[in-house]
Amino acid sequence: MIFRNTAAAVRLAILFMLPVSKLWAQDSNFSFQTNKGSTLDVFSQLNPVVINRIHSWELVLTGADESPVTGAEISVTGGMPDHDHGLPTLPVVTRETSPGRYLLEGVRFHMPGRWQLTLTITSPQGDEIGLLDFEL
Amino acid sequence: MKRFFIPGLLVIGLGAGLGWQLLPAPLPQAWTPQEAALIQSLSLSQLPALSPDPSNAVADIKNAAELGQLLYFDSRMSGNGEVACATCHQPERYFTDGLPLATGTALGSRHTPSLVGLSHSPWFYWDGRKDSQWAQALAPIEAGHEHNLDRLQVVRLIAKDRDYSERYAALFGALPPLPATLQTASPLGNAEATANWQRLSLAQQGSINQAFANVGKSIAAYQRKLLPGPSRFDKYADQVNSESRISGNGVLSREEIAGLKLFIGDGQCISCHNGPLFTNFEFHNTGVLAIAGQLPPMGRYDGIRLAKEDEFNCLSYYSDAQPEECIELLFAKGDNELVGAQKTPSLRNITETAPYMHGGQIADLTAVMEHYNDAPTSMLSHNEAKPLGLRPVQLSQLVAFMQTLTAPLNVDPRWLLAPGQ
Numbered sequence: 342m343i344f345r346n347t348a349a350a351v352r353l354a355i356l357f358m359l360p361v362s363k364l365w366a367q368d369s370n371f372s373f374q375t376n377k378g379s380t381l382d383v384f385s386q387l388n389p390v391v392i393n394r395i396h397s398w399e400l401v402l403t404g405a406d407e408s409p410v411t412g413a414e415i416s417v418t419g420g421m422p423d424h425d426h427g428l429p430t431l432p433v434v435t436r437e438t439s440p441g442r443y444l445l446e447g448v449r450f451h452m453p454g455r456w457q458l459t460l461t462i463t464s465p466q467g468d469e470i471g472l473l474d475f476e477l
Numbered sequence: 478m479k480r481f482f483i484p485g486l487l488v489i490g491l492g493a494g495l496g497w498q499l500l501p502a503p504l505p506q507a508w509t510p511q512e513a514a515l516i517q518s519l520s521l522s523q524l525p526a527l528s529p530d531p532s533n534a535v536a537d538i539k540n541a542a543e544l545g546q547l548l549y550f551d552s553r554m555s556g557n558g559e560v561a562c563a564t565c566h567q568p569e570r571y572f573t574d575g576l577p578l579a580t581g582t583a584l585g586s587r588h589t590p591s592l593v594g595l596s597h598s599p600w601f602y603w604d605g606r607k608d609s610q611w612a613q614a615l616a617p618i619e620a621g622h623e624h625n626l627d628r629l630q631v632v633r634l635i636a637k638d639r640d641y642s643e644r645y646a647a648l649f650g651a652l653p654p655l656p657a658t659l660q661t662a663s664p665l666g667n668a669e670a671t672a673n674w675q676r677l678s679l680a681q682q683g684s685i686n687q688a689f690a691n692v693g694k695s696i697a698a699y700q701r702k703l704l705p706g707p708s709r710f711d712k713y714a715d716q717v718n719s720e721s722r723i724s725g726n727g728v729l730s731r732e733e734i735a736g737l738k739l740f741i742g743d744g745q746c747i748s749c750h751n752g753p754l755f756t757n758f759e760f761h762n763t764g765v766l767a768i769a770g771q772l773p774p775m776g777r778y779d780g781i782r783l784a785k786e787d788e789f790n791c792l793s794y795y796s797d798a799q800p801e802e803c804i805e806l807l808f809a810k811g812d813n814e815l816v817g818a819q820k821t822p823s824l825r826n827i828t829e830t831a832p833y834m835h836g837g838q839i840a841d842l843t844a845v846m847e848h849y850n851d852a853p854t855s856m857l858s859h860n861e862a863k864p865l866g867l868r869p870v871q872l873s874q875l876v877a878f879m880q881t882l883t884a885p886l887n888v889d890p891r892w893l894l895a896p897g898q
Binding site: 452 | 759
């Protein structure tokens with residue numbers, strides 16, 4: 342139990358140490374680093390992202406050595422820290438469309454304000470976490 | 478002199494206290510760029526065209542809407558011959574009924590929601606237990622306290638009415654042959670109807686279900702015509718930018734503008750009542766008291782489970798959608814966070830659709846504002862809203878702002894009356 346709590350604390354500490362993006366760039370897409378130095382580029386099918394519309398994102402995962410990370414499993418959780426609730430949908434990475442490019446379907450945001458998403462990545466390179474923090 | 482000092486202080490203190498509660502704060506000269514953008518985002522001019530409904534092949538076909546309109550106003554669509562869709566969703570009341578709880582053939586358990594603009598929603602019912610407007614339209618017909626009919630009786634009605642059967646055949650092809658002896662049959666409903674349903678072959682059940690689904694699709698095609706019209710608020714919003722004066726051109730009063738400022742700011746209303754229809758069509762627990770005589774409802778927690786199990790959902794045989802088009806259903810969330818959560822209603826024409834909430838528990842808009850100002854503890858799970866600490870004068874301003882959202886519908890008048898009237 343103590344081990345589990347410590348692991349959770351370490352995980353939380355990692356999250357807070359991650360570089361955090363402040364604002365959703367209204368006319369471009371996101372690029373951010375995971376805690377292992379990989380790069381995640383987010384290309385939204387809906388650009389700019391607006392509230393109340395379900396849509397997909399393409400996630401492009403590039404390792405620290407700048408090669409595409411293939412065969413990764415990516416899960417997405419998140420919500421609004423100021424409102425004490427999660428995402429309105431359950432977005433799922435449904436397939437890897439080409440090496441290192443993943444399709445995330447079922448994305449929707451239903452309130453203006455601050456959103457925080459955690460992307461948990463498991464790949465042959467190990468486990469990584471990326472944190473996306475933005476305003477809509 | 479001294480003896481007047483303390484009473485004088487008391488009077489001044491009392492006056493200041495009352496003033497704080499009742500006097501409005503001055504408005505700034507202009508909106509900030511962020512406020513202006515939020516106001517513009519609420520304008521009806523920002524409402525996108527109605528998305529196609531891939532699960533309903535006749536959703537935007539005029540002949541289907543005309544058949545749907547006939548069915549919508551037809552009280553033969555009920556067990557006692559007295560209840561039509563229009564009994565509770567009355568055009569002259571913005572498609573509501575003015576009652577706390579809907580009353581069809583008997584007293585129901587939920588407040589009648591407005592149908593205006595509802596075709597923009599991905600989910601139907603307060604708990605979102607239906608994922609299309611056509612699937613929703615079928616359920617009240619078979620509900621014992623609403624229309625109290627069953628699906629075989631509905632298909633029989635279409636078959637025996639020559640106008641209906643011709644219109645139906647032109648849209649969907651000929652009606653299926655119906656069982657010669659049975660008058661009533663449904664997998665739902667009373668013992669006789671369910672027993673009869675079991676006596677039918679799978680093919681007969683399927684063809685009756687298909688014809689029943691087509692009835693729902695026609696009613697939904699009609700309901701897609703019911704759209705809100707621009708109000709005084711929209712006129713104001715369309716001229717707002719961060720350069721313009723906050724007072725506008727006198728379209729809204731200062732009290733209404735103060736209410737708008739609270740709506741997008743300290744009142745936090747826009748968190749859920751956002752976009753041109755003033756709703757995100759999502760599900761939230763806001764600590765509304767349970768309906769008298771009922772247990773607190775599980776809300777969307779049950780609703781999404783029922784939608785996934787629904788025999789007429791987007792992924793069902795009776796849907797016209799390809800499975801990959803059922804995005805809402807495929808990626809819907811169903812977790813504990815949704816316990817007690819009900820769908821956010823539109824605020825357009827809200828002054829005309831009292832009482833309020835899923836059980837009509839709150840009689841008027843002043844009491845609604847007081848509810849959100851207090852944000853009481855939820856009977857089930859947690860209240861997402863937090864106490865606002867607004868003053869009485871501010872609650873009045875919010876109510877005043879609600880008056881600016883009422884307008885005649887953006888609907889050809891022919892759709893607002895029973896055909897032939």
